[in-house]
Amino acid sequence: MAHQAHSYHMVDPSPWPIFGAAAALLTTSGLIMWFHYNTSTLLMAGLLSMLLVMLQWWRDVIRESTFQGHHTPTVQKGLRYGMILFITSEVFFFLGFFWAFFHSSLAPTPELGGQWPPTGINPLNPLDVPLLNTAILLASGVTVTWAHHSITEGNRKQAIHALTLTIALGLYFTALQAMEYHETSFSIADSIYGSTFFVATGFHGLHVIIGSSFLTVCLLRLIKFHFTSNHHFGFEAAAWYWHFVDIVWLFLYMSMYWWGSC
């Protein structure tokens, strides 16, 4: 059998890209059917197929790297570039929502009472649960760094403890934020204030859930001895994503919760 004379990874043909595209089509069409015709079968099929594709695709990446050894330093470099570019694209995604917020809040229209927050809106107290949430995410940034240091030092038990604590803090944030959503006196339909607040914080919450899921997969892999002290890129990617989620929250807190409530 001929061996490759380069350090790149020529992947096996895979059905997941085309199935993923089909799943995206099912999900978007399903959303339309749910919105306009009050039927959720297609949407459920779409979400389920998306989940299956993600599970199997990423399972295969783990097989190719940890079990087959295809992730050479060259391949890892490409993955690093890829993750950085992806996070950058997510930064731009949030930039749009911050643009919308500042567009409306820096020059509030007469329809809003010429003020921000608009007349009749009672914003959340930024020194209450939102401040606790800030502390939680900052602490989780510390614990994920602790986990990383434990991995590089080969300290398995400490790494598991630190990563578990990080995930627990993420879940705590999500639970508190869900309670806060329930407590607000305004809804998404309450003028541009409600729209910008819930869309921006809502997408952030979704990213916290995605980040927590990513970290949970890393915890399972850590327990199963997948990571070595000098090769654990999956964990690093999850940690980068988690720091990004933390920083987005800090901007959300400073602009929408704090400045936006004065």
Add this chain to the structure above:
Amino acid sequence: MWRNLLSIRQVSRRTISTASRRPLENRVPEKQKLFQEDNGLPVYLKGGIMDGLLYRFTMGLTVFGKAHIKHLRFSTLSNLLRLKNFFGTASSMTDTVLCTRYSFRIHVKMLDKAKITHKAYFERE
């Protein structure tokens, strides 16, 4: 009597635990052997029978979904434009062509109507 007392003390100090003492074993070498076996299988099927079942289930779901969309697209579009009774077509291809032509005609009509009601908007400099 002293010996009895001492043995009771030793028993009371013995750690009682129901937790499993077996540490989780590193099974990565076994997985490495399985996935590096030269059997010609692609990585998405190399793990065993479950891989094939999961693959077939995923494929079935996406293909069923796509077929469902195709069925919905024609029935929904034609219902929306009420073409089924009007044209009485048998083929879904003709439906699409007719739907496209009809919706274009509606579009032009709507634009004409807009020009009448919003004269000022269309005549502005």
